[in-house]
Amino acid sequence: MTHLTFLIVGLGGGAVIAALGLGVVVAHRASRVVNFAHAAMGMYIAFVYYELRSTGDLVQPLLGLPGRFHLIDRPTEVTAFVIAMVVAALCGAFIHAVIFRPLRNAAPLARVVASLGLFVYLIAIVGLRFGSQSASSRVLEGPLPNELVTWGDIRVPADRYWLAVIVVAAAFVLWLGYRYTHLGLATRAVAGNERGAILVGISPNAVGLANWMVATMLAGAAIILAAPVVRLDPSTTSLLVVPAVAAALPGRFNSVWGTVVIGLAIGMVQSEILNLQGEWTWLPRIGLQQGVPLLVIVATLALRGDVLPDRSSTLGSTLPQAGDTRNVPPIAGLVFVMAAIAALFVNAEWRSALIVSAIATIFALSVVVVTGYVGQISLATFAVAGVAAFAMVRASDDLGLAFPLAPLLGIAVAVVVGYLTALPAVRVRGLNLAIATLAGAVAIEELVFKWAWFTGGFAGATAESPSLFGWDLGPEAIGAAFPRRTFVVLTLLLAALCVVGVANLRRSSTGRRWLAVRANERAAAAAGIAVVRVKLTAFAAASALAGLAGVLSAYSASIVSASSFGVFDSLVTVAIAYLAGIASPIGALVAGGLAEGGLLTALVDTVNDDASQYQFAVNGVLLIVAAVKFPQGIVGTGTRARRPSGFGAGAATDQTSPPVNHRP
Amino acid sequence: MTASVASGSGQRQRPTSEAVLVVDNLSTGYSGVPVVRGLSLTVNAGEVVALLGPNGAGKSTTLLAVSGVLPALTGSVEVLGNPVDRRAPHRNARRGLAHVPEDRSLFADLTVAENLEVGLSGRRSATRRALNVALDHFPELGSLTSRRAGLLSGGEQQMLAVARAVATEPRLLLIDEMSLGLAPIVVERLLPIVRNIADDLGAGVLLVEQHVDMALGIADHALLLDHGELTLSGAASEVAARRDLIEAGYLGGVSSTEHRAT
Known part of the structure; x- marks a missing residue:
């Protein structure tokens, strides 16, 4: 029976992974990017929520503006959640407009770097706004009930069940939305063939905007609801993106149900490993749980990978010139x-x-x-x-x-x-x-x-x-x-x-x-x-x-x-x-x-003695700017200014790779 | 330079009130290098205009510039009386311009029905009417509506690409190399449908086609492009009569200059 108990306890962690994985899928459909900053976005939104709950202050993420302002005294859970979701939608819109929309046709590496910049920035900004508070993983009172539920011999906190039910419901809504709404149809069209979508009158930008808002709200909701289960800490929480990506990968970042099933399974197996480590003393004490996502990733890639690339998967052609x-x-x-x-x-x-x-x-x-x-x-x-x-x-x-x-x-x-x-x-x-x-x-x-x-x-x-x-x-x-x-x-x-x-x-x-x-x-x-x-x-x-x-x-x-x-x-x-x-x-x-x-x-x-604390955040901003504006980097930009431009994935304009300089 | 065979009904002369496309002195290309130079043409409602020419003449480039996807270096493009929107090219589609590109740009993961619906407003009645219009012209697609587009044969995919454009009830339809990779017998079936679309919907059609004779058979007017410049234009029957010029255009070389001089 303990096995079953641990598996059910693992539903909590699995639900977070699945929910984050769903957001990764949504962002990928919108911008063909694997957003490494996805969990970091959720982490920031969760900090906003819990700060609202405890002080009523709204913490905004833009560097250079006042960090927080008082909104309301002691908001209820619902009020705080609604406000956090509005903040999430706005952040998603901003991230799309400023980062991923300009990078729509850029090299995959530029998009990876931009998402890493966002990752660095969000962790830095939470560190700046919350100081030492951010590092300690506080015991948080989440919005979900967490009294023990007894079911036969199995006693598990109620929030584990709730989380699993919520993530399945969210997946169902997403699945319905993609299948039966016009926005969902347009999203699938843009993901399939962007030029075709434009030619039939769909705006990829509007579609991307809506999806990024949904993705950020999903990330925020996932971390807010699961914070008592997974702890809330800038870097640990942000690295939840690894199992989330592992969950989304087997379905090629496209499958809603595949992501949910694999996400839940990863969480449950991780929890069961904890149990087995108690029973089988010869198992290593540490690290095995984090091996589960790695196993999923390696297995997927090993079964999928090709020794030579297909037409679209290289990032070489748009790297800066190697002079x-x-x-x-x-x-x-x-x-x-x-x-x-x-x-x-x-x-x-x-x-x-x-x-x-x-x-x-x-x-x-x-x-x-x-x-x-x-x-x-x-x-x-x-x-x-x-x-x-x-x-x-x-x-x-x-x-x-x-x-x-x-x-x-x-x-x-x-x-x-x-x-x-x-x-x-x-x-x-x-x-x-x-x-x-x-x-x-x-x-x-x-x-x-x-x-x-x-x-x-x-x-x-x-x-x-x-x-x-x-x-x-x-x-x-x-x-x-x-x-x-x-x-x-x-x-x-x-x-x-x-x-x-x-x-x-x-x-x-x-x-x-x-x-x-x-x-x-x-x-x-x-x-x-x-x-x-x-x-x-x-x-x-x-x-x-x-x-x-x-x-x-x-x-x-x-x-x-x-x-x-x-x-x-x-x-x-x-x-x-x-x-x-x-x-x-x-x-x-x-x-x-x-x-x-x-x-x-x-x-x-x-x-200036105080300035260096901003360096991380500024680095994040610089990275994003560099990825968007100077794909050649600081050194490359001086020697050769080449701005990729043009339309659509299939346009003939951007297929010229910078010539590689082969001197004998 | 342009040898105009047409005398009275030459279609370049008078953009009428029913003109759905007016291209004036257009130069366009890639990365600032012009591929098409100084092109002017007009397409009227209900009229099929064939754009002919050898590979690299600039036919597809012209279509991309007309649908707002490529920038115009000089000159202007007016679609349905408005300058074409190049900043948000999807708006042109909403205003009644439909473009069937060379690669068909289908959504391989979507079903046939979804491919047809995706460009529509989403209102149910309008969707049903548009689907009927599309399926009237391409009854073969009727039995395939729930199949994924990627699984269709080449001919079926081409029908779907044109049907998707027709479903938006366009007033200007651009079709690029519809016959690419298709058996001649399939092309023989498809091209008359284009004629019907122009007649039934009253849409102007600008057709890029390599099967010269078949295209001239259904077109009202024809234009011959060579190296980005218009070398011949006129009524389709008259252009068909100048086989020598067409062949010279396709095969290149001296004879075309000779004939132009005459």
Whole structure:
């Protein structure tokens, strides 16, 4: 009977996943985007609701305007819910008009980046508006009754049943709406053939607007109703998008009932795993539940994927131009010399910023290789880096390896793990690959980083300071001498070498094969390039870079904790690398400067002490703007201004890919 | 440059009150590069105008510019007395312009009936009447209404594409390469239906077609485009008589210049 009890308890979590999955389906039908910010939108709306309930204040999301204003004293549940739904509809309309409508015909990667920007922005804005309150997962009194319901031997809180009933009802309404209303018919028409829809007199913009309003309201309602079950916390709640996407994926982001069934099933299996972990003591304590969505995603993609892409699934053709890199070594050298000289004179705060920027540059280079040069996308960069950092600590603590060997072993482990996360890339590409790697990153976070022996548990693991022949290379020092200048220069040197290395790879035959695969996998295969091997080589190179960055950040922090290698950081890194110029090593240098805690932060801090707290939110805004207005990134825009324009998916205007510059 | 065979009833001369489409000195193309240059034409209500020419002559481009999907570089397009709306091209469809593009632009996942209904206002009586009009012209579709469009044969899909346009009861109908990929025998059946649509609905039809003889057989007027410029225009029977010019246009080369000089 306990099995049944746990399965029914799991209806609660499953209903949230299913409801979020439904919203993902609606947004996908409207804009052909997998909205990674979907759960984050719901998270913000839920914060609005619970703040209304407790203080009567309405919290608005736009940066630069007053954060909150008093609306009514102690609104009832219904009033607060209605207001929250109105806010949700307005947010949905705004998001469509400002972000996804302009991106209707843009490259899929631009849409992914825009949704990541929205994700970052919403988490940042909730942090700003609610401060420390947002981080603590408060015990919330939800609108649903939660007394225990006894049914035979099974005693389950009533809200679990309610949630399941509500999500099935919502799915039924959506299904009816898509089938029998004119708006539903128009939505299916636009999703099927946008040009055809325009030619019969349907406005894709009006259809998109209505669907985005529905999607945001669905997200808000799901999180509001389920907050007592799933906890309300900016980042944890926002990452519920992973199981939601897993639920929507088998139905190709198109099936209402498939999404609901799989969403509920994921929740129930997760709950049953909790039960089994109690019964079967040999099961790992942690992480298994998060493995369920990953399993669904990998199984779906493995059964669906094709070794070569169909006509529409590449993101390569609209990536920024991967220009010649002949001028990179001198630039990198100059930047290194200037930074190294500066490191000798500046104070501790700026030295820390230099370290952060150097490490972020290496992280961004990893993205440049995988996404900028090979046209694949990986959202597991930081997970791979974390594996390297912890493997290094274990190698020096348990195996007693000395300085150069332990980090090298760590990087080698990172390459192996990165290789494994890249295996889906053999068969899936574009958005599906982003989803697969995101699920892989979450799985690493839950399975590996919560493994106390490997990571030292809550306290973290201590990285032994590096030294070579008695020469201390580490950052450790007393007082203002921390971080030590030797370590700063070492980090800068490694970053500069990596920049030059990637630039040289780009000009080698390996680099030409990368670009060939990026431009057209089918043509590359036809020209005799082993596409699979080329992709895996690139992922291995990128993992080595990520591993190096992970090892360096372990040294710089000295205490390594799993929290410094979160999924969120991977998303931000891809986004910032895109913003800076994703197809250029110089772009990676710029990305290093822009990174949180890096040179830009230090500069902003010097000017104004309070300003840096806005940096996350501003980054989110910048990402969205970059994705919408400058698909070439900061570095690319200077060299070549090309604005994709034109009409409809099938218009002849936007099929010219930027020529890839093959210099012998 | 234009060899006008027509003398009295030349259709370029007088845009009458019943003109549903007036194109004046239109240049249009892609990314600012003109494909069609200085084109002028008129389509009157109830009239079928055939737009002929070899591949790359600019026929489809002309239709896209007429339906507001491509920008005009110079010149103007007036549909039913109003300038064509290029900022919100779906509005043109609501005003009575129907465009059957070369790729048919069907909704493969929707049923035949849904494909026919999707462009309509959603009011039940209007929907039923429009469906009847469409099925009158294409009775074959009557038994297929609940089948998904993606599962139809090529000929059936083409019928559905035209039927979908007819269901909106257009006053101006643009049809692009209806015969693409279809057996000649199917084309022989489809083209007379176009004639009927023009006669029954009083709609003006601008027809792009590669089957020159069949198109001339049902058209009132014909225009020959070559390299984006009008090289011949006139009544269909008169254009049909100038086979040499048409062949020169399709095969390219010296003879066309020779004839133009005469």
